[in-house]
Amino acid sequence: MRYVSTRGQAPARDFEGVLLAGLAEDGGLFLPETWPLLSAAEWRALRGLPYAELSARLMTLFAGETIPLETMRQLTGRAYAGFGHAATAPLVQLDPRTFSLELFHGPTLAFKDMAMQLLGQLFDHVLTKRGERVTIVGATSGDTGSAAIEACADRAAIDVVILHPEGRTSEVQRRQMTTVLSPNIHNIAVQGSFDDCQDLVKAMFNDAPFRQEMRLSAVNSINWARIAAQVPYYVYAALALGAPDRPVAVSVPTGNFGNVLAAWVARRMGLPIERLIIGANRNDILARFLAGNDMSMQKVEPSLSPSMDIQVSSNFERLLFELLGRDARATAEIMQRFRAEGRMPVPDAAWRKATETFHGFALSDDGILEEIRRLHRESAYLADPHTAIGTAAARAHAPQDPGIPVIVAATAHPAKFPDAVEQATGFRPPLPARLADLYERRERYSVLSGGLEEIEAAVRAHVRRNVTA
Numbered sequence: 001m002r003y004v005s006t007r008g009q010a011p012a013r014d015f016e017g018v019l020l021a022g023l024a025e026d027g028g029l030f031l032p033e034t035w036p037l038l039s040a041a042e043w044r045a046l047r048g049l050p051y052a053e054l055s056a057r058l059m060t061l062f063a064g065e066t067i068p069l070e071t072m073r074q075l076t077g078r079a080y081a082g083f084g085h086a087a088t089a090p091l092v093q094l095d096p097r098t099f100s101l102e103l104f105h106g107p108t109l110a111f112k113d114m115a116m117q118l119l120g121q122l123f124d125h126v127l128t129k130r131g132e133r134v135t136i137v138g139a140t141s142g143d144t145g146s147a148a149i150e151a152c153a154d155r156a157a158i159d160v161v162i163l164h165p166e167g168r169t170s171e172v173q174r175r176q177m178t179t180v181l182s183p184n185i186h187n188i189a190v191q192g193s194f195d196d197c198q199d200l201v202k203a204m205f206n207d208a209p210f211r212q213e214m215r216l217s218a219v220n221s222i223n224w225a226r227i228a229a230q231v232p233y234y235v236y237a238a239l240a241l242g243a244p245d246r247p248v249a250v251s252v253p254t255g256n257f258g259n260v261l262a263a264w265v266a267r268r269m270g271l272p273i274e275r276l277i278i279g280a281n282r283n284d285i286l287a288r289f290l291a292g293n294d295m296s297m298q299k300v301e302p303s304l305s306p307s308m309d310i311q312v313s314s315n316f317e318r319l320l321f322e323l324l325g326r327d328a329r330a331t332a333e334i335m336q337r338f339r340a341e342g343r344m345p346v347p348d349a350a351w352r353k354a355t356e357t358f359h360g361f362a363l364s365d366d367g368i369l370e371e372i373r374r375l376h377r378e379s380a381y382l383a384d385p386h387t388a389i390g391t392a393a394a395r396a397h398a399p400q401d402p403g404i405p406v407i408v409a410a411t412a413h414p415a416k417f418p419d420a421v422e423q424a425t426g427f428r429p430p431l432p433a434r435l436a437d438l439y440e441r442r443e444r445y446s447v448l449s450g451g452l453e454e455i456e457a458a459v460r461a462h463v464r465r466n467v468t469a
């Protein structure tokens, strides 16, 4: 399996190369040269497999000859061994047709663990084999950071620097990152938004000498391996609900467009996903795009679902590339205009194609509280604010045929956002026992204003300190 860049100017790579490179050298994102396509019989043969086995079989389709199935089995086995639920990603029925796909039973209580635990194993395997080390730089609005830190802390060949927007995550989210004091971990609070953090990460990748010197790698969903590792849970859920012999719909609370893109990939591989529903908070750029081809940037506004306080959804570029018939030149041009003008000029035909599959929805903070309350009252279900956007979006855009079940990606444990959940229901969800002393643990992080030079100097200093320690 070879991977090409959405901007067409970077050399094609294999899976290992893509894992280590993160972002393509031309600023684009990697995608498989061709999509694996499974027949109905092949999908059926995957029904009922334990999650780790299903993940291994699907991941080898993406890894090709670089990681054989037996090795992949060992990696997925280790990745999912520590999850707090026997099913890894259980399905909970909320009403006759709506199912919550709980993706938050990993160590940091958010869906990011589903991919990140495997990425930690993949990095370890590939770096040990090659005798190399990398510096991972990542941007987080709250969940990617702690999942990456948890997956990579104390790994000998990896340094990790995570940028988060100062004061814009929940306290639990911040503490989950900043209380990990391992020498290979460094947290930086940037005085800005998540988009600023993400821009800084991309700017470091686009600084070729720095990228080379630090051997940069990525754990954000710009890294194809992240998307690949998020595909299996949609397959797992859809098969459990009758696919490929029954179509399903999927509703995903969306920010950086990685999670819903993974569902789109499953669909592209032949899984009968009838529609993809995208939930947004007040940062509703994707909903505006789907409603009227208005992909125009606005200021990032804080909300009760802080992990989705995003305007520039990195992975949209991958979808755009596909909508444009894989025209890399047109993709690059449109992305550059988006950067320069703050508005993405998506051709009408491509927009129409997107609306055939995707349905957009946005919810205000009041709406989020009301939806958490409703779920608690009607389904005795405690949802976090992000998941609540997904369930509200599912109700608004469920397919007309009531026989089509809707899978809602439940992306975070309610205890990560106790203030919002308590405000809505009067019940404050406790943290699991292993995190019970989180508020007493010592924190370590630096606060920087967000200039590229300053951030690069901090990354360099962190790596030197750790390597010479």
Ligand SMILES: Cc1ncc(COP(=O)(O)O)c(C=O)c1O
Residues within 6 Å of the ligand: 110, 111, 142, 143, 144, 221, 253, 254, 255, 256, 257, 258, 259, 260, 307, 308, 386, 387, 411, 412
């Ligand atoms: C809890 C939670 N829900 C939803 C999202 C949005 O997911 P994506 O960025 O993959 O669209 C995020 C962040 O990515 C998140 O942390």
Ligand SMILES: N[C@@H](CCOP(=O)(O)O)C(=O)O
Residues within 6 Å of the ligand: 139, 140, 141, 142, 143, 144, 145, 219, 220, 221, 222, 255, 256, 258, 307, 308, 314
């Ligand atoms: N919501 C994310 C933002 C980064 O998304 P990613 O999927 O590209 O890593 C977070 O919690 O950090």
